[in-house]
Amino acid sequence: MTNVVWGAAPDPQAIAAHVAAGGSPFDFVEPPDWFSYSCFDTFERCPRQYAFRYLCRLPAAEPRPAMDFGSAAHGAFEAFTRERRERLARGEPPPTRADLEHCFESAWARASLPAEADAETWRRRAEPMLDRFWAAEPADAETVGEEIRFRLHLPLDTDTQVVIAGFIDRIDRLPSGAVELIDYKTGTAGLPEEATSSLQLSIYALACRDVLDVGRPERVTLYCVEQSRRFSAERTDAALDALRTDLAARVRAIRASDFAPTPSPRSCGWCDFMGLCPMSER
Ligand code: SF4
Known part of the structure; x- marks a missing residue:
């Protein structure tokens, strides 16, 4: 800091x-x-x-209701995939749609949004998002982790080193054995090109390769959860190497x-x- x-x-x-x-x-x-x-x-x-x-x-x-809504959604999806991962590891049935609702209710209760005057409007907006998330979630999805913290050490010169830190929303294991990096987004869906141009996804992909020991992601995905749209792209090793220079x-x-x-x-x-x-x- x-x-x-x-x-x-x-x-x-x-x-x-x-x-x-x-x-x-x-x-x-x-x-x-x-x-x-x-x-x-x-x-x-x-x-x-x-x-x-x-x-x-x-x-x-000022309070930012849209950000609070996004935080509640992120919290719900994080809790849901963690629950699924842990239940499957114990050999138990995966969580249900009702469990997803429960995850959202818990995340909602922790947010400051319920105290807002237009809380009910935001609450109603969550329902179709949860429906779409549930419908789009592959039954065999294998999540490696959620809200994964990383600290990437970046040398500036022989005497100075800085830290690039962040949290990755979700990493899934793909059938190939490689991973997919997923960033949830609430609000208006962006353009498909954003998955290619996103600095955020590039930094996270670099962290996957150089810090988190899960290898270079096979794809990086911007998951627009309210529209159930996924925009994916690749990051090559050369691009990630160049990113280190760009970040410095x-x-x-x-x-x-x-x-x-x-x-x-x-x-x-x-x-x-x-x-x-x-x-x-x-
Ligand atoms: S964005 Fe920059 S110029 Fe605009 S109000 Fe904020 S600090 Fe000032």
């Missing part, structure tokens, strides 16, 4: 005010040595948004950044820090 230069943890609001006025967060905290896909994505959209979130450590200003370049760019804002309706519309940022474009 980012190391703090000040003895005690500096006040996030104080760093943020400094950054909002054009100052460098590195006046208060050390350059980061921990990254994730979300870090790279946020920095690409707007370096200042990255600084507010990952260096100032400002919390999100991204890390260097962040560590050398002045975090100048790059406002746009697309970036600012989803930014939690519009109230702080004099450059916001609503």
Whole structure:
């Protein structure tokens, strides 16, 4: 995690005010040595948004019901496939559709969404998603693991090493013996090409090959669970080797950044820090 230069943890609001006025967060905290896909994505959209979130450590200003819904869905599918894996290992029958419902209810209860005014709308939206997930799940699916944490060590030079960390939604064993990496997505289905271009899937595939000891995935899949659409692509060894170089370049760019804002309706519309940022474009 980012190391703090000040003895005690500096006040996030104080760093943020400094950054909002054009100052460098590195006046208060050390350059980061921990990254994730979300870090790279946020920095690409707007370096200042990255600084507010990952260096100032400002919390999100508003609840995000769509994200809460996605978390509940992820939690339900994770619990369901884990239950199936464990039951099959014990020689027991696999879980049923009612068990899937139960998994969702448990995940829903843990989310903050039930307290929202439009909770019932979101709750109703879950039903067709659960139906589609259940119908599309192969009876013989062999899940290797869910919510798999990884830490990929990436050398920048002989003295500096950083960590790329993340959680992979799901890894399945395929009939070939190789694995399929699956990332669940709620909300609008993207385009099939996203499976090919996704940096997130590439980082996860690199982790599968170089950290998790499951080998290079035979395919990486974006699973749009509300539409029951799966978009799959491959990642070659050459592409994963090149990704290491690309990630190191991204890390260097962040560590050398002045975090100048790059406002746009697309970036600012989803930014939690519009109230702080004099450059916001609503
Ligand atoms: S409001 Fe816009 S310009 Fe300001 S930090 Fe957020 S995304 Fe960047």
